[in-house]
Amino acid sequence: MMKSISILAAAGIALLSSTAAFAGDVRIMWYSDGVEGQVFKDLIAKFQKDNPDIKVTVDEVAYSTIKEQLPVQLAAGNGPDIARVTNLKSLAQYWLDLTPYLKDAEFWKKNYGDQLDWMRPDGSNIIPGFMTQITLTGGFVNKTLFDQAGVALPGEKATWEDWVNASAKVAKSQQVPYAFAIDRSGHRITGPAISYGANYIGKDGMPAPLDDAAKKYLTQLIKWNADGVSDKDVWVSASGTTYKPAADDFINAQVVMYYAGSWQIPNFMTKIGTNFDWVAIGSPCGPAACTGMPGGAGLVAMKDTKNPKDVAKVMDFLASTPIAKEFAERTLFLPSNKEVVAGGLDFKTDNKFAKEALNTFVKATTTTAPEALKLPGWKWSDTVYGALVSRVGQAMAGEMTADEAFKRIDSDIAEKVKAAK
Amino acid sequence: MKANGLLSASQSALMAVVGRLMGIIDVPLRYLQRKTGQTGMAAFFLAPNMAIFTVFVLVPFVINFVYSLTGGSAIFLSERSFVGAEQYSEIFACGNYLDPNSCKQDVFWIAAGNTAAFVVLQVSLMIVAALITALILNREIIGRGFWRAVFFFPVLLSPVVTGLIWRWIFQRQGVLNGVMQGLGLEPHDWLTERNSAFFASIGVSIWAHVGFYTLILLAGLQAIPKDLYEAAQMDGTSRQRVFWRITLPLLMPNLIVVLVLALIKAVQIFDEAFVLTHGGPGTSTMYLVQYIYETGFASELRNPGLAAAASILMGAVLVVLTLVQMAASRRNEKKGAR
Structure with a gap:
């Protein structure tokens, strides 16, 4: 009975969510933050020219599709052949080990080895894919508004309070609705929390209860929201674990300071244009560090693919040094390929703000805290991020106190850990 | 021929x-x-009908029930462990049912409370709005056909389109605040303030569906024999009395259909409200179907068993509502037969 029900359920899910490719085809699920979708399609067109026997289809989807629908498709065995993913570790059981199919596995280990643990199941040494870009979270400010308000930009070692207070002065003087915005994302608020001294990982490698440093930062964040300093639209006007970026508010000059990350540079370059001057400020300091959160998106192959050889051929092409270089230079993304980094990059832009911002983020990588570097490869990161977002969101909406939210965060995480066993 | x-x-x-x-x-x-x-x-x-019903309703229902008795985050039943009624006890683990914060699954109870409040307010307002609209559209007004189309048009829109249109109207820099500022009024954070977001979701839902219920009531109004109104007119009966003594009683079968359909639809509220408010601010517009969706599909660690248990409980409420509809229809038929 259980088996037949299981088969029926699987057939139903398969019918509803099937995106798998037929033999000979390679289907890629791709999301874009900015212009990278077009660049990627150009590169795929190049591949197709040299490999007419492999038909590559790129399905460009919203980031929320990758976050919410791809995991269900993978669990049902009906995902694409390749996907661009950010929650690489929590879905690691679905990735294909490309090692036996690659032209030169050593090339992959040498050039992409530093981030392979971010996408491997714990204790494994497979090669499931490569990072299309390395990112670091960090802030941006609208410099034109600062200049108009006559407020000086806080210096290099300025704290979170310094930046938010200065932005509040600017917002008041220039009648901008909000001083500061941070994406509705657990990953985004983790950089500042670590700067305050937070550590999510317990001695046993499992999630630790929220420590005082994390509580201190989150209390501050909730207060900034209650005081009207931070953009309510982003955190309050959603529920649960919904991801919500504040990029549009920054682009439309509705906030003075925006904390997101390096991936927004091409987006700002294209959409802000010459409307106002903007600068990247890296990560403001807390009592413990001045750190952002490393991360990025990886292109990974799926275990359930029917065409592992063709998939590996596409992956070999995309991971090759000239292609990775072209992708980075045209998208303005920080590459993960070591040969590309060593050979130097000529980012295809004349936009001085973008160039300066790229330099700021490269410099900011030197101050990334060890606690932050551990998280992309930690199995429970997404669980912690999810609990943080949903409960801090409720506290910001006035549904519970900060202390109640902290208790709920701990119990939510404990419950998820129990359910996963 | x-x-x-x-x-x-x-x-x-x-x-x-x-x-x-x-x-x-x-x-x-x-x-x-x-x-x-x-x-x-x-x-x-x-x-043939029973076969379709079995494949598309009964079998999924049974599968869903079996899921509600299993645990873990795997999708395939064969990979899931049998946990009995654990998911149900998880939902009902509460210190005080009137205080969601005392419950283990606090968000389920918040969503259930929101859904109950939404159902009561939306259905009552919907029926009043549909009745008034039907009464007006039943009169000899200029451009009656055009107005009927205008009221029915939102029914044809996709819920996502409806949600997006109203989001653009209600958002901070949206059309509504633009108009208010133009009139010299202070703008309001419609979607980040609890009460206004809740009432916005009710208003949008009424706007989207009122045309459908108006159509049902309009059909009922047109079926009322004209000679009853003529007789009342000849007797000099007041308009209010005509409405309470003729229109409303004879419209009752249609009103019951509208009531039950609107109730069932309101309990299932999800799409347009989700696009409009994403369940926020906080969880103030998080309704049961969104809770089920997020628990089963969208959270970092999915819990299909808990989502299935919640959907079975919601299904039980819908069954009760359907039974009420059947009983009311039967009572009405008997009355009509007398």
């Missing part, structure tokens, strides 16, 4: 073919009727 009522040669030939075909079918059907009797024939004709 020709004007004189005679069939053309081709039509006669067609009728002959149909007749023959019927003759062929007639033999096995008569045989079947002899063997199974009248009840058996009824079952035979119901079988």
